[in-house]
Amino acid sequence: MRNGNDYLDSLGKREVYINGEKVSDVRKSPSFKGILGTLKKLYDFSYDPENHMQFTTEWGTRGNIIYNIPKSYEDMRQRHEAIKAWAQITMGFVGRSPDHVGSFLAGFAANSSVFDRDKRKFSSNVIRHYRNLVDTDVYFSYAIIPPQVDRSKKAHELPDKRIQVSVVEEREDGIVVRGSQMLATGAAVADVLFVSCIPPLSEGDEDYALSFVVPVGAKGLKLYCRSPYETGKSSVFDYPMSTRFDESDATVVFDDVFIPWEDIFAYRDVKLLQAQFFETPAHIYGNNQAQVRLAVKLRFISGLAASVSRMNGTDRIQGVLERLGELASLASIVEGMALASETTGSVMDRGYFVPNPRFLYGPMGLQAEIYPRAIGILRELSGAGVLQLPSTINELNNPETMKDLSKYIRSTDFDTVSRTKLFKLVWDVIGSEFAGRHLQYEMFYAGAPYVSRMYAYRNFDYQSATDAVKKFMSEYGLEDEHLDEPSKINPKEIR
DSSP: OOOHHHHHHHOOOOEEEETTEEESOGGGOTTSHHHHHHHHHHHHHHHSGGGOOEEEOTTSOEEEGGGSOOOSHHHHHHHHHHHHHHHHHHTTOOTTOHHHHHHHHHHHHHTGGGGGGSTTOTHHHHHHHHHHHHHHOOOEEEEOBOOSSOTTSOGGGSSSTTSBOEEEEEETTEEEEEEEEBOOTTGGGOSEEEEOOOSOOOTTOGGGOEEEEEETTOTTEEEEEOOOSSTTOSOTTTOTTHHHHOOOOEEEEEEEEEEEGGGEEEESOHHHHHHHHHSSSHHHHHHHHHHHHHHHHHHHHHHHHHHHHHHHTOTTSHHHHHHHHHHHHHHHHHHHHHHHHHHTOEEOTTSOEEOOHHHHHHHHTTHHHHHHHHHHHHHHHHGGGGTSSOSSGGGTSOHHHHHHHHHHSOBTTBOHHHHHHHHHHHHHHHTSHHHHHHHHHHHTTTSSHHHHHHHHHHHSOHHHHHHHHHHHHTTOOTTSOOOOOGGGOOGGGOO
């Protein structure tokens, strides 16, 4: 394992582009100062044995318990608590913290035999990278979605055959790849990228059917980051979310990047690309982490709504209580279903424990409605309060302006600073550019909403549901007599 300073020391040179400039050392860039501080805090927290986030591996080392492949419900419960503990540090607002993609790696390793379908037998690569993850706490990000160039065409049908990352050369010691992939959240501050393609590929797409691991600083690998939300902000007080939790999203460009065979999980195998996610528990483990995180986030949003209502003196109004009740329902659905998926999980043939996918994918199918609705309720309860605020912390520190502010921007039981602090936090959750990104991000967290609903559809037992309908309907028919008139029914015959 490693602590926060170990993590920061590991961030070597990389080719990151942001605001038209090349950033070779993200540790010196103001665009990443806040998120690096947050990640340092995460690593320091898990490194401290007092926080119960460590386990002893089968090979005798210490690792983050989130990456432990669970063998029982108790293992899964401990994993849940560790994920929750990390999420509470960010209140769920770092969507691709190291435990997300790390959970996918654990899932790959749990059923690594899937990767032996290729004649090269890649399972040993999977196990080696998983063990390295556990032993060194390496931060994995991933890029598993093709660029949005033309979704109506398959990868090999695009005019430019090298839009999506693909193999351009096969060598004795590895392959050379070229093209692009998205959406690499956190990649600029990660150590390693897992690159693959989760949307199904078709016959003819073999050159794009790749799955591999590559250091972020590999020669020819470029990261084009979106505009940062941290820079230009006046203070943490004014923007407590934007200044600390902006994890950055990036488009990854591979300019003839060399990938050794030992870093490859799948090669030119269309079927294996889907199997790696869905014939191992990788997709389930990764999204279990995501739902535990989301539950923490929704609980926090619920707390903000209750705090705003109390500060405004509206917390006893029936309509406000109804909205808080709806918000409580949304938060409870996500939290309860995450727990239900774990408590009704099962041990698979190879000995690993897997949460029940029915209860995992159920709320994911509604995430595109749940999160916007939660934000909508918080927005409604906040009203104009988020707009009636001092522009920056400077006005609170100025005795002249505070004469007016202390009189007009306050609440009965809360002073000006307390009110401003809460409502600026709320604005950074519902109205800032950071907030807008999170709304979009949660709606498409596991893909387009229809993709998440298809996961829910495939994992719901519709056979037993339709069997119940058939059984019920088989109990009556055209030949059945009409019921007697109510006056003729003998109460003693009713049981």
